[in-house]
Every structure is written in structure tokens, then in C-alpha cells.
Amino acid sequence: MLNINKRGNKLFLAVLITTSLFLASCSKDDNPMESGGGTAKVAGRISSSSGMPKSLSKSGSVETTQAPVQGAAVVLAQVQADGSLKTVSTQTVQTDIAGKFVVETNLSGTANLVVVATQGAAEWRAIVSSTVQSGSTVYAPPLCAESTTETNLYIKLVSQGRADNIDAADLKILLNAQAALHISGNAQAETDFINALQAQSQASAQAAGNSYFGLSSSQIQAMMHAKAEAKAKLDVALYNSGDTEDEAENDINDYEESVFTNSNVNASVYAELMRIGVTTFVNVTTTMSANGRLAIAKCFSKRYAFVLNAAMKQQFQAAGATDAQISAVAAAGATLYSSISASSDLNSMTDAFVQYHSSIKSQLKITLSSYASTIETVDTSINSAASAKSILNVSLSGSISLDAIINAYVTFFNSVKSSTQVALVGASSAQVNAASQILILSNMN
Numbered sequence: 001m002l003n004i005n006k007r008g009n010k011l012f013l014a015v016l017i018t019t020s021l022f023l024a025s026c027s028k029d030d031n032p033m034e035s036g037g038g039t040a041k042v043a044g045r046i047s048s049s050s051g052m053p054k055s056l057s058k059s060g061s062v063e064t065t066q067a068p069v070q071g072a073a074v075v076l077a078q079v080q081a082d083g084s085l086k087t088v089s090t091q092t093v094q095t096d097i098a099g100k101f102v103v104e105t106n107l108s109g110t111a112n113l114v115v116v117a118t119q120g121a122a123e124w125r126a127i128v129s130s131t132v133q134s135g136s137t138v139y140a141p142p143l144c145a146e147s148t149t150e151t152n153l154y155i156k157l158v159s160q161g162r163a164d165n166i167d168a169a170d171l172k173i174l175l176n177a178q179a180a181l182h183i184s185g186n187a188q189a190e191t192d193f194i195n196a197l198q199a200q201s202q203a204s205a206q207a208a209g210n211s212y213f214g215l216s217s218s219q220i221q222a223m224m225h226a227k228a229e230a231k232a233k234l235d236v237a238l239y240n241s242g243d244t245e246d247e248a249e250n251d252i253n254d255y256e257e258s259v260f261t262n263s264n265v266n267a268s269v270y271a272e273l274m275r276i277g278v279t280t281f282v283n284v285t286t287t288m289s290a291n292g293r294l295a296i297a298k299c300f301s302k303r304y305a306f307v308l309n310a311a312m313k314q315q316f317q318a319a320g321a322t323d324a325q326i327s328a329v330a331a332a333g334a335t336l337y338s339s340i341s342a343s344s345d346l347n348s349m350t351d352a353f354v355q356y357h358s359s360i361k362s363q364l365k366i367t368l369s370s371y372a373s374t375i376e377t378v379d380t381s382i383n384s385a386a387s388a389k390s391i392l393n394v395s396l397s398g399s400i401s402l403d404a405i406i407n408a409y410v411t412f413f414n415s416v417k418s419s420t421q422v423a424l425v426g427a428s429s430a431q432v433n434a435a436s437q438i439l440i441l442s443n444m445n
Helices: 006-026 145-159 168-174 177-183 187-208 217-239 245-262 267-284 290-319 323-342 346-367 369-383 388-396 402-423 429-442
Strands: 040-045 073-079 085-087 100-105 113-119 122-128 137-139
Touching (some): 040 113, 073 100, 137 217, 145 168, 145 177, 145 187, 168 187, 168 290, 177 187, 177 290, 187 290, 245 290, 290 346, 346 369, 346 429, 369 388
Antiparallel strands (some): 073 113
């Protein structure tokens, strides 16, 4: 077992936070609409699903479609340390017939500003992730009930002095319309969510500093830079979307893919770090309402399933799988994603991962057919009583200790690697490494 080096973790956590702050303050806009002129501009629109959801359809989706909001007053604001909003736009503008607007500010080099639109008693808010720059236009995500809940949570984080430790993009990614419905206006649910999000962020950062993953400070910085670029592109994609749930999920998946593709971090490592974060988040949300917890867990688990599928395809390619086998692996990942979306409770989500494990194991036995019986033996050993996986599950059950969660996963990872390396005698190093990683990834349910 690899022990956690607490001093090293603090160093890596400091690198993450420092890099995040640096990028927030001075990263350049990657999506300029135009250049020239002395002001920075933020383009946005009030979403066609801007109203607060009043009910759920039979399918569980939130029904909120309405006509564009014309004539709403829009300003750009900066969140102050006490949670108040300071207007930083040069003037108030109004939304056009399509609900769109462009607001200007004399600020430059500032990120995480807030767009506020009002019409009568109605108010909508959204976080602008991109750094505004003089002479360029950045985009706000569509303003709606969901974005308003996200913004209100961000304001609370700032007022509590915790915004530096949590990426505002995670608020947008983890809160879909259904999750926002269960949190909005509920002070306890908001507190539970913020606490869980902070724990997840700290767990991921602390795990990244563990020697098992072998990440250098430059790789972690590259990951943070990739996130800064990806979240700006996410806002643009959401702005240009048709406000459907499927489009939003595709945009979020593109965000995740952009991060691990452009950060020079192996997709398997990214998936393992995300799994640690998911477990931490779920373990810390036990006091949240069952429906609220499920809605957020589904958002998080779908993100993880998408990354897991990408990592799994890479590992099967490394193992020498055929195109047909990789297609089968991709299909198993798509089924997992759909099953998570349709889950009625956390147990159903667990069952979806169990089925995914079975499908992946079958494909691994086909890919490494000469070692099929050996793979079955190793996997059976991983899942037997008092095995590595049972020890992992016991260690994780109800734990909210970051050290305990990380140690449990690292112990599990090392155990699976060791047993696979011993068992696959005669296989190439590439096959052994790929098989080890596939068995780890498929058993992290």
C-alpha cells in the first residue's frame, strides 16, 4: 500500500489553487467575437427554458419551454466579498426580440463576473466563466432558473470565502434543471451541496498529488489550463445550443474530453481521479433529500461514465483489440450512460456499473483470448469475499475522510495491478498494463 504524503498533497493542492487563481485572473479569451474598441463585451440570452420549473414530465424531464423574453433589463456585476453584487457594466441594456443582449464593461482581465437580467418581478442570473478582455466579446451561458441557482450558489461560496477552492464550472456541470429544482430556495440543500462539492474538489486535488498517479506539477497546471479553456468554450456552446437536455449533456461531455485531451493526462488517470471525486461527493451528501441527491449523483456519474468510456477504449486499443471489439466496448459505455440516466435510485446506478463490468470483462477475454481463463480467475479473485474489492467497499462505506477514501482506492489499484501482473505470465508488457487498467476501471463501481 502506498501511504499518502500529506506534505506533498498540500504542495499539489497549493499548485492547483494557485494555478486556478492565476488562470482566472489573466487567461485570454479564446472565443473573441470582434476586436478593437476600449470596452469588453459579454453576449448572452435568456433561455427559452428560463422559467422556474413547476413540474416534471412523466419521463422525468423538466418542462420549461416558453417564448423568448424581450425587453428584460441586463447588467454585468462582480460578486463582492460579502456576497453583494457591484454593477460593472457601462450601462443597462435590454434583451431583443430573441431574448439576446450584449453588455459592456470597462473591466479587463477579470473572470467569473455575473450577468443579471430582470423583468418585473422575474430575475435571472448566470456566471460568465471567460475572462473579459478589452476589445473582445465573451459569452454567458443561457440565463434560466438553473443558471440562477448556480449563480446564487457561487455568490454564497464567495461570501463564505470558499470560491477559490471550487471551480465555478463544476456548478454548471453538476446542476441540471432537475438538480437545481431540488436545491433552489432550500438553504440546507444548498449548504449540503456546497460542502459536498468542496470535499470532492479537495479529494481530487489531494489524490492528484499521490505518487501512485505520477503527475508532475506541470501536468496539474496543464490540466487547470485545459479546464480554463474548456469552460470558456462550454459557455459558447451552451449559448449557441437549442436549450435541450441532450445538447447540454453533449456540450458537457465535450468539456470533459477537451480537458483530458489537452492536459497531457492519461484518460485512465483522469477517470480514476474522477471516481475518487464521485465517491467523496456521494458520501458527503447523505443528509440531502433522496431526490436531490439522486439528481446530482446522476449528473456526476454521467460525466464519469463518459470519461470512463474514453479511457476504456484507449486501454483496449493498447491491448490490441480489433475495431469490432472496441465498438463493443463503446456500446457498453453507451449503455452504461443510458442506464445511469434512467436510474430511479442509487442502487439502480450501482447495478448499471455491475452490468458494465460484466460486458467489459467479456470483451477483455475476447481481446486476450489466450489468457481468457486467467482473466476470469483474476477477476473472480478481485470480487471474492475478503478480496481487494470487498476491502475497498468496506473502506469506502460511509467514509467522508479524504485520506481514507484516497488510501482505499490506491490500495485497490495496486492490488489489482499486482495480481494481474503475476497472473498474465508470457503476455507482453503492453498487454499486462492494459489488462490491469481495464480490470481496475471496470471494477470501480
